[in-house]
Amino acid sequence: MRFSKILTLALAVFTLGSASAQLKLNGAGATFPYVIYSKWFDVYSKQNGVQFNYQSIGSGGGIKQITEGTVDFGASDGPMSDAQLKEVKEKQGSAVLHIPTVMGAVVVTYNQPAAGKDLHLTPEVLAKIYLGQIRYWNDPAIKAVNPDKNLPNQAILVAHRSDGSGTTSIFTDYLNKVSKTWSLNVGKGTSVNWPAGLGGKGNEGVAGLVKQSEGAIGYVELAYAVKNNLSYAVLQNKAGAFVEASFESVSAAAAGAIKNMPEDLRVSITDADGKNSYPISGFTWLLIYKNMKDKAKEQEIVKFLTWAMGEGQSYAKDLYYAPLPKEVITLCEKKIASIGTK
Amino acid sequence: MLTLHSDRESIDIKQAGGDGNSVPPAVVSATKSMKSEKSRRSVVNIGDRIFRSTTWFFAFVVFALVFLMAYEMLKGSQLSIEKFGFKFLTGTTWDPVADNYGALPFIFGTVVSSLLALLLALPLSVGVAIFLAELAPRWIERPMSFMVELLAAIPSIVYGLWGVFVLVPWLRTSVEPKLLAISDTFPLFKGAPYGFGMLAAGIILAIMILPIISSISRDVLSAIPDTQREAALALGATRWEATKIILSDGRSGILGATLLGLGRAVGETMAVTMVIGNRPEISASLLDPGYSMASVIANEFAEATTALYTSSLIEIALILFCVTIVLNAAARLIVWSVTKKFKTA
Numbered sequence: 001m002r003f004s005k006i007l008t009l010a011l012a013v014f015t016l017g018s019a020s021a022q023l024k025l026n027g028a029g030a031t032f033p034y035v036i037y038s039k040w041f042d043v044y045s046k047q048n049g050v051q052f053n054y055q056s057i058g059s060g061g062g063i064k065q066i067t068e069g070t071v072d073f074g075a076s077d078g079p080m081s082d083a084q085l086k087e088v089k090e091k092q093g094s095a096v097l098h099i100p101t102v103m104g105a106v107v108v109t110y111n112q113p114a115a116g117k118d119l120h121l122t123p124e125v126l127a128k129i130y131l132g133q134i135r136y137w138n139d140p141a142i143k144a145v146n147p148d149k150n151l152p153n154q155a156i157l158v159a160h161r162s163d164g165s166g167t168t169s170i171f172t173d174y175l176n177k178v179s180k181t182w183s184l185n186v187g188k189g190t191s192v193n194w195p196a197g198l199g200g201k202g203n204e205g206v207a208g209l210v211k212q213s214e215g216a217i218g219y220v221e222l223a224y225a226v227k228n229n230l231s232y233a234v235l236q237n238k239a240g241a242f243v244e245a246s247f248e249s250v251s252a253a254a255a256g257a258i259k260n261m262p263e264d265l266r267v268s269i270t271d272a273d274g275k276n277s278y279p280i281s282g283f284t285w286l287l288i289y290k291n292m293k294d295k296a297k298e299q300e301i302v303k304f305l306t307w308a309m310g311e312g313q314s315y316a317k318d319l320y321y322a323p324l325p326k327e328v329i330t331l332c333e334k335k336i337a338s339i340g341t342k
Numbered sequence: 343m344l345t346l347h348s349d350r351e352s353i354d355i356k357q358a359g360g361d362g363n364s365v366p367p368a369v370v371s372a373t374k375s376m377k378s379e380k381s382r383r384s385v386v387n388i389g390d391r392i393f394r395s396t397t398w399f400f401a402f403v404v405f406a407l408v409f410l411m412a413y414e415m416l417k418g419s420q421l422s423i424e425k426f427g428f429k430f431l432t433g434t435t436w437d438p439v440a441d442n443y444g445a446l447p448f449i450f451g452t453v454v455s456s457l458l459a460l461l462l463a464l465p466l467s468v469g470v471a472i473f474l475a476e477l478a479p480r481w482i483e484r485p486m487s488f489m490v491e492l493l494a495a496i497p498s499i500v501y502g503l504w505g506v507f508v509l510v511p512w513l514r515t516s517v518e519p520k521l522l523a524i525s526d527t528f529p530l531f532k533g534a535p536y537g538f539g540m541l542a543a544g545i546i547l548a549i550m551i552l553p554i555i556s557s558i559s560r561d562v563l564s565a566i567p568d569t570q571r572e573a574a575l576a577l578g579a580t581r582w583e584a585t586k587i588i589l590s591d592g593r594s595g596i597l598g599a600t601l602l603g604l605g606r607a608v609g610e611t612m613a614v615t616m617v618i619g620n621r622p623e624i625s626a627s628l629l630d631p632g633y634s635m636a637s638v639i640a641n642e643f644a645e646a647t648t649a650l651y652t653s654s655l656i657e658i659a660l661i662l663f664c665v666t667i668v669l670n671a672a673a674r675l676i677v678w679s680v681t682k683k684f685k686t687a
Contacts, residue, residue: 058644084647155534162620162637164438164645187439190645198538198631199620201641208506213514213536 023300024051029062029075032166032221033284036102036319037075040312050300059166060190066287067091072297074287077104077166078173078190079266095290097339098265099305099332100283102313102321105222105250106171107232107280111210112137112217114152119233120145120242123271123279126235127179129156129217131186132196137215145236159209159218162199164190170282171219174270178279219280222250223320237279238271249278250322258327265335281322290339298340305336412663419657421650430657436622438642443654445661447622451540451632452662455614456607458544458628463552464600468589470552471559471596476571476585487557494553502616505546510537510617513545518629532627538619541628546613551603558602562595562680563588595680601673605666611636635662 027037034056041052055061059076063084066074069092079098080088088096108126110119114137125141128134134141137151161168172188186192200206203224210218210230222245225232234242243249256274261267271279286305292298309329316323324332422430426443433444470490474483514537521531566588574584589596611634619631620641635658646652 060645060647063647157534157536162615163641164643166645189439190647191438191642193435193437193439194621197621198536199633199641201615201620205616209538212506212511 023049023296024053025072025297025300025304026053026070027062027073027075027286028055028057028065028071029287030059030077030166030284031056032077032104033075033102033321035223036316036321039315039319040308043315044304044307044312048303050304058164059169060164062287066096066289072292072294073289073301075101075285076287077282077284078169079268079285080287092289094292097288097290097335098285099288099335100254100265100324100328101286101308102316102323103250103254103269103281103283104170104321105245105253105278105281106167106174106219107222107225107230107245108217108219108235109207109210109225109230109232110217111212111214112151112154113214115146115149117231118244119149119231120236121233122236123174123178126233127175127182130158130160130175130194130196131179131181132158154215157209157213157216158194158197159200159206159216160194160197161191161202161206161219163201163205165202166190166282166284167203167219167221168192170268170270170280173268173282174280177268177271222322226320235279237275237277238273239275239277241275243276243278245278245280247317247322249276250281251325253277253279253281254283254328255325258325258331261328261331265331288339291342292340295340302336302339305339306333309333309336408667412660415656415660415663419653419660421653422657425650426654430654431661434622434624436638438646438648438651441648441650443650445635445654445658447624448633448635448638448658449661450624451543451618451622451634452608452636452665455540455543455547455618455632455634456604458540459547459551459607460600460604462544462548463555463603466548467552467555467599467603468559468596470556471563472585472589474556474560475563476588477581487560490553490556492553493549494557498550498610498613499616501546501550502613505542505613505617509545510542513537513542517541521629529626530628533625533629535629536619536631538617539629539631540618540625542617543614543632543634544628546617547607547610550610550613551607554606555596555599555603558599558677559592559596562592562599562677565595566591592680594676598673598675598677598680601669601676605669605673608669609636609662609666611640615640635659 034054037054037056041054045051054075057065059078062071062074062076063080065071067084067088074096080096085096088094108121112119121142122145125134125145128141135156137154137156142151143149169188169190172182172186172192175182175186176188177183186195198209200209200218203220206218206220207224207228207230210216220230224230225245232245234244237243252274253269253272256272256277257267257269259273265283265285267283269281269283272281288301288305289298292301309324309332313323313329422443426433430443430445431449432446433442434446435442435444436447437443474487474490478486514535518531518535518537518541522535524531526532570588570591571584574587579587614634615637618634618637620633620637621631622633622638623630625632639655639659639662643652643655646655
């Protein structure tokens with residue numbers, strides 16, 4: 001008898017629990033913002049009882065899934081192309097909105113004891129290193145911006161990501177903007193046909209290559225570099241100033257790009273204007289259907305996004321992401337308000 | 343392998359029979375009568391019939407899986423097959439930005455790293471197998487076979503980490519500079535000592551396939567009847583000469599083991615990705631970085647954005663699939679032929 005009572009009680013609790021948390025939002029996409037998204041989903045679902053299921057399968061996967069309609073929202077480190085947006089519209093009967101959530105940056109890390117902690121690089125030098133045109137540390141072009149350093153006659157080992165990644169996307173987008181030779185021969189994308197260097201899998205793969213080989217240079221996410229205490233280069237931005245990557249200089253890049261921000265917020269903010277802007281910065285976006293079939297889910301997503309623009313932003317810095325500047329949040333809120341309208 | 347083990351047991355039985363030269367007639371007649379009784383009952387008994395059709399079904403499922411997989415990959419790679427045709431196999435550019443794909447550097451990387459692994463692993467494995475099957479006393483043989491098989495159980499990511507943190511730095515600081523010092527014009531050893539590259543991949547793979555080749559070879563050698571050894575020794579052969587005879591008896595079995603090892607090397611992904619350098623380039627030098635088919639799929643599939651990109655990666659998977667199937671089929675055939683030879687003998 002007692003056993004059956006306990007069973008009934010347990011059953012009642014179980015059904016009650018599942019009734020209050022019946023709404024479940026499925027998402028998939030970028031791995032870069034996974035840490036802050038899981039924090040957001042965790043905090044938000046405790047406050048509001050909505051469940052999230054986010055698979056960090058990569059930006060490409062996120063775009064594919066939102067195109068096929070297998071998820072309620074996607075996430076990507078690179079904006080969708082016009083052709084991709086058209087395809088979703090045809091298949092799902094709804095436009096897709098890009099909502100920036102947080103920002104990240106890509107830093108150039110190096111292993112050159114003679115360069116100390118503050119190697120200076122100009123866009124031209126960086127592009128030439130990755131093109132394989134500058135091969136030695138004592139190249140006059142590097143020496144010119146690092147006059148106080150005694151750089152050796154040592155070969156530069158270039159390291160890049162071997163896996164397709166949003167980090168590569170931002171980095172090559174930057175090189176594409178600052179170097180004509182690069183844009184003609186290589187281009188930008190999540191994977192490119194690298195003219196030089198070795199590939200490592202993931203941030204840890206590139207960092208491993210760099211750490212192990214003296215004379216190496218590579219690019220990793222700012223968050224990864226900060227967490228692992230890697231030294232990274234000070235880059236010259238569009239305004240000509242040498243800027244160190246930090247949450248402030250990344251947010252400044254978004255603010256600097258606000259003038260040229262297109263209405264749909266699909267924008268690259270690499271090589272942004274502004275004296276304090278760090279040049280290799282980028283947004284990461286949530287991909288949201290403008291008109292969802294399930295109106296209850298749509299409302300929940302609007303509520304969540306509004307929360308993410310407010311309280312959500314306060315979690316960014318602790319998790320090594322740069323929060324959105326106020327100007328961008330205003331634009332995002334306008335976008336969020338348009339969800340559900342025709 | 344199972345059949346080989348049971349073979350060894352049957353040899354033991356023969357020896358227990360005391361004769362050593364021929365199978366005692368009692369054993370033969372016993373197995374014969376068991377067989378005929380089994381076949382008679384399976385016709386009569388309904389339970390047996392159900393059992394038989396169920397196992398038939400399971401066997402068919404395996405076939406269906408292989409064919410479905412091949413079909414799906416063929417379907418998935420349709421786009422790239424239509425666009426590039428045969429040129430996909432000979433193209434050397436891999437440019438996701440321009441949507442232009444050629445698989446040759448990856449095929450080259452897979453083939454070269456696997457062959458290099460075989461070259462390093464084969465003499466070592468056969469040596470281990472000879473020692474374990476012919477020379478080692480029991481108290482060494484048991485723990486040593488166990489250790490060899492333990493190597494096969496280590497996950498490949500662990501090999502990869504070991505490669506990155508131990509093997510690669512050692513190659514870069516100790517081995518490769520020496521190779522370059524001996525001759526920097528010899529085409530196999532040219533370029534910069536990165537540590538990462540074809541040589542590192544080959545060595546990692548060699549360690550990974552060693553347990554497969556050596557444990558199967560040991561089983562093959564043990565399957566050879568002791569009468570062969572005894573006959574050789576009786577004719578006045580030395581231990582070495584007797585071993586040579588045993589080796590030549592088991593050579594097709596060892597070849598089968600080698601092909602199974604090669605199959606493993608061809609399909610290995612993680613450990614190779616971590617040390618090969620991931621540069622799609624064809625170079626004669628073993629010190630230069632390369633790329634392999636399995637690695638490029640693992641690396642790029644998640645972020646492959648265009649349809650043609652995905653399709654090209656699937657076509658690489660298809661090529662890899664074909665190579666592995668052919669290698670495995672060849673290995674099975676050879677192992678089968680050698681065991682059959684000794685069963686009838």
